[in-house]
Amino acid sequence: MSTSTSTPTSGNSRVDTSRPHTARIWNYWLGGKDNYEVDQEAGDRIRELHPGIGEYARADRLFLGRAVRHLVANEGIRQFLDIGTGLPTADNTHEVAQALAPESRIVYVDNDPLVLAHARALLTSAPEGRTDYLDADMRDVDAILEHAARTLDFREPIALMLLGVVIFIDDDTEAYDIVRRLLDGLPPGSHLVLSHTVTSPAMPDVDAAVAFWNEHGTPKLTQRTPDQVARFFDGLDLLEPGVVSCNRWRPNPSEAHAPDEVAMFAGVARKRREA
Secondary structure, eight states: OOEEEEEOOSOGGGOOOSSOBHHHHHHHHTTOSOOOHHHHHHHHHHHHHSTTTHHHHHHHHHHHHHHHHHHHHHHOOOEEEEESOOSOOSSOHHHHHHHHOTTOEEEEEEOOHHHHHTGGGGOOOOTTSEEEEEEOOTTOHHHHHHHHTTTSOTTSOOEEEEESOGGGOOOHHHHHHHHHHHHHTSOTTOEEEEEEEBOOTTOHHHHHHHHHHHHHSBSOOOOBOHHHHHGGGTTSEEOTTOSEEGGGSSOOGGGTTSOSOOSEEEEEEEOOOOO
């Protein structure tokens, strides 16, 4: 029998449908149904400012699948701590991992009340594995690690998944510190999988779209340069091809139609084993 648990700390009363929300817009761009008219209007307006932005959601989701499959098939990873989960959609972390290794265990963490309302969709599991969900802010590092230890074995490597979530920490020092503290709590051989919206002179329309979002939507997000994104991997062994546009991270031949570059950069790195 599969084991799935949930630790909600608040109800759906926190869901604000009067303002567009990033998780719901992301869901809209992915073709989901968990969004409102206010999200669709904002999503369409952002797409007018930057026509290719809808590809970011798809590229980031495809990157998640490729990264998880690599970690399971080639690195032997069977445990995942997925923070900033977002609304459930196709090919969630546990679905990708357990398709290859049914015994995989996954802990999802998010503080979005809408995600909490749909957490049951994340709490399905292959009979051999386990999934869990924690309603918490990524700043609550100690609480996250303590809760994750109920499901994950911290004597064995864990993949820390931070896809499109560090963008919501506006202070650089705090952002780097949170990621480092999370990694410090994981055993050697663990991996960091991170994606982040970037700012680049080559993509000025991205800055305009982000400015519109920060004026009208919630929560506000922070762009960083590709070099700043690469800093999150300092001290780790970065897997090839390094920190790149997420659609360029080991793309599959079937993804040949993907754009040349999107303003979501990503990488995968290994925490060094003790000498």
